[in-house]
Amino acid sequence: xxxxxxxxxxxxxxxxxxxxxxxxxxxxxxxxxxxxxxxxxxxxxxxxxxxxxxxxxxxxxxxxxxxxxxxxxxxxxxxxxxxxxxxxxxxxxxxxxxxxxxxxxxxxxxxxxxxxxxxxxxxxxxxxxxxxxxxxxxxxxxxxxxxxxxxxxxxxxxxxxxxxxxxxxxxxxxxxxxxxxxxxxxxxxx
Amino acid sequence: xxxxxxxxxxxxxxxxxxxxxxxxxxxxxxxxxxxxxxxxxxxxxxxxxxxxxxxxxxxxxxxxxxxxxxxxxxxxxxxxxxxxxxxxxxxxxxxxxxxxxxxxxxxxxxxxxxxxxxxxxxxxxxxxxxxxxxxxxxxxxxxxxxxxxxxxxxxxxxxxxxxxxxxxxxxxxxxxxxxxxxxxxxxxxx
DNA sequence: GGTTCTAGCGGACTACAGTCCGTCTTATGA
DNA sequence: TCATAAGACGGACTGTAGTCCGCTAGAACC
Numbered sequence: 001x002x003x004x005x006x007x008x009x010x011x012x013x014x015x016x017x018x019x020x021x022x023x024x025x026x027x028x029x030x031x032x033x034x035x036x037x038x039x040x041x042x043x044x045x046x047x048x049x050x051x052x053x054x055x056x057x058x059x060x061x062x063x064x065x066x067x068x069x070x071x072x073x074x075x076x077x078x079x080x081x082x083x084x085x086x087x088x089x090x091x092x093x094x095x096x097x098x099x100x101x102x103x104x105x106x107x108x109x110x111x112x113x114x115x116x117x118x119x120x121x122x123x124x125x126x127x128x129x130x131x132x133x134x135x136x137x138x139x140x141x142x143x144x145x146x147x148x149x150x151x152x153x154x155x156x157x158x159x160x161x162x163x164x165x166x167x168x169x170x171x172x173x174x175x176x177x178x179x180x181x182x183x184x185x186x187x188x189x190x
Numbered sequence: 191x192x193x194x195x196x197x198x199x200x201x202x203x204x205x206x207x208x209x210x211x212x213x214x215x216x217x218x219x220x221x222x223x224x225x226x227x228x229x230x231x232x233x234x235x236x237x238x239x240x241x242x243x244x245x246x247x248x249x250x251x252x253x254x255x256x257x258x259x260x261x262x263x264x265x266x267x268x269x270x271x272x273x274x275x276x277x278x279x280x281x282x283x284x285x286x287x288x289x290x291x292x293x294x295x296x297x298x299x300x301x302x303x304x305x306x307x308x309x310x311x312x313x314x315x316x317x318x319x320x321x322x323x324x325x326x327x328x329x330x331x332x333x334x335x336x337x338x339x340x341x342x343x344x345x346x347x348x349x350x351x352x353x354x355x356x357x358x359x360x361x362x363x364x365x366x367x368x369x370x371x372x373x374x375x376x377x378x379x380x
Numbered sequence: 381g382g383t384t385c386t387a388g389c390g391g392a393c394t395a396c397a398g399t400c401c402g403t404c405t406t407a408t409g410a
Numbered sequence: 411t412c413a414t415a416a417g418a419c420g421g422a423c424t425g426t427a428g429t430c431c432g433c434t435a436g437a438a439c440c
Contacts, residue, residue, distance in 0.1 A: 009436060012388060036426055047390025052428060054388095117307075124355035145376070149369030152356060156346035165314040166342060179339030186335070186380045187373065199406060202418060226396055237420025242398060244418095 012054075018044040019051055023061060032110035037061070062115035063126055066108060070128045073100055077135055090139040091188040095181050097135065098154075102180070105163055106173050112160035129155070143190050154184060202244075208234040209241055213251055222300035227251070252305035253316055256298060260318045263290055267325055280329040281378040285371050287325065288344075292370070295353055296363050302350035319345070333380050344374060 008016075022044035026035045037058060041048040055061040082088035083096040105112055116123040123129055136151035143150075157180060166176060198206075212234035216225045227248060231238040245251040272278035273286040295302055306313040313319055326341035333340075347370060356366060 006387080006437090009387065011434095011436065015389085037428085038426070041390090048427090049390050049429080049431095050388075057428070124352065124359075145372055146365065146369040149356075149361070149365060150373055152352065153347040153370060153373055156349060156352055157343040159346060159349060159352075162314065162342065162346055162349075166339075171339070175336065175339060179336040180343060182335055183340055183343055183377065186377055190376045196407095196416085199416095199418070201405065205419085227398085228396070231420090238397090239399080239401095239420050240418075247398070 015044070015046050015050055016054055018046060019054065019061075020064060023065060027065075027111070032062075032114055057118065059115050059118035062111050066111055066115055067128075069104055069108065073104060074128065074131055076100070077131075090142055091185055094136060094139050094154075094184050094188055097132070098158075098180050098184055099177055101132070101158055102163075102173065102177050105158060105160060106167070109160055109164050109167070113164060116160050123159075140188070143188060145187065145190065150187065154187070205234070205236050205240055206244055208236060209244065209251075210254060213255060217255075217301070222252075222304055247308065249305050249308035252301050256301055256305055257318075259294055259298065263294060264318065264321055266290070267321075280332055281375055284326060284329050284344075284374050284378060287322070288348075288370050288374055289367055291322070291348055292353075292363065292367050295348060295350065296357070299350055299354050299357070303354060306350050313349075330378070333378060335377065335380065340377065344377070 019040060023035075023040045026040055026043055037051055038048055040061075041051045044051075051061070055064055076084045077097060079085060083092040084100060086093075088096070115126075132155055133151050136154055137147045140147035140150050140154075163176070167173070209230060213225075213230045216230055216233055227241055228238055230251075231241045234241070241251070245254055266274045267287060269275060273282040274290060276283075278286070305316075322345055323341050326344055327337045330337035330340050330344075353366070357363070
């Protein structure tokens with residue numbers, strides 16, 4: 001049995017918000033990869049131990065910052081209007097999801113890179129990945145493919161470091177969207 | 191114009207071999223992620239500056255260690271017997287490549303993780319990735335898909351950290367092979 | 381208000397990646 | 411064989427991620 005989790009203590013809450021705000025500010029101003037956690041702790045006016053206890057590591061902080069945006073997309077998928085939400089054919093829902101994710105990813109590549117750059121595959125452990133995976137896996141069930149595996153394989157091209165490399169190599173976002181969309185559509189109609 | 195590169199100096203060669211040998215030994219004995227570059231330098235009997243000048247960073251060292259194995263596969267693809275080498279239908283060649291790569295990856299996951307875990311997307315800059323990409327891209331030209339992009343997307347599920355996560359989550363290697371094979375076949379026959 | 385219990389605090393500490401630069405080795409060619 | 415320059419060497423140095431633990435302050439109950 002899991003015990004009642006106590007409510008967040010006042011100082012803890014205050015510090016959590018301070019850290020997130022400081023991180024957001026410094027990341028925006030100097031670029032994600034040019035900001036150390038020491039700097040964030042200092043800017044937030046807390047000790048670095050506080051940052052690490054709360055967020056675990058650099059990836060955890062990035063995840064927390066992305067959380068709000070990802071939850072928005074999650075909500076649209078779970079209860080929003082089609083084609084992102086329930087009600088549209090599987091192909092359309094998959095395509096809508098990939099498009100929306102690519103937009104999110106493109107807007108926050110550096111943060112995503114940090115969130116995925118944990119020593120031991122943090123990306124595949126965090127809650128939102130599981131949701132994306134379940135979602136795709138479910139939509140793939142009508143195909144003869146291995147839905148579980150194929151969902152992972154369809155999410156793989158959304159890795160932040162690949163996305164950044166391709167964008168840096170000159171691929172426009174629309175080409176990535178179209179490419180992935182076509183690929184997904186091909187798989188879904190098999 | 192590129193100038194004549196001078197031949198490797200005797201001491202440089204000696205140290206390069208010593209470092210590779212030491213790294214191989216320590217990695218095998220303690221596991222890749224439990225070995226620091228300081229330890230490798232010490233084991234090799236060289237200064238750590240030497241290790242970094244030669245290999246650039248941790249990823250570079252991993253790449254150098256993987257090099258031999260990857261070149262073997264590269265040779266088989268370029269000039270070996272079909273279906274890996276030239277002569278077989280595109281689908282068969284793609285499937286053969288993915289299978290062979292997954293075997294290689296599975297045998298050396300930790301090393302691959304290191305080689306791909308560079309701060310700025312090392313995976314997509316190194317020579318062998320380009321070869322894999324050109325190969326797949328070429329084989330995809332007969333489809334209505336965006337061959338260039340789709341080649342990247344097909345390589346994405348071969349990312350070491352995803353592979354490790356799936357294996358750790360209990361996926362047998364054969365299931366990953368089958369899943370990817372089926373997916374590739376579906377795309378190729380579109 | 382006072383007491384106590386506990387989660388949270390913070391900064392000193394460790395370990396590691398990667399840099400820098402004064403010193404030493406090798407190759408060359410006279 | 412010796413002089414010289416190109417280049418490699420190595421280890422001290424810097425900056426950062428992440429840990430540890432003695433201390434502090436919030437919550438809850440009296």
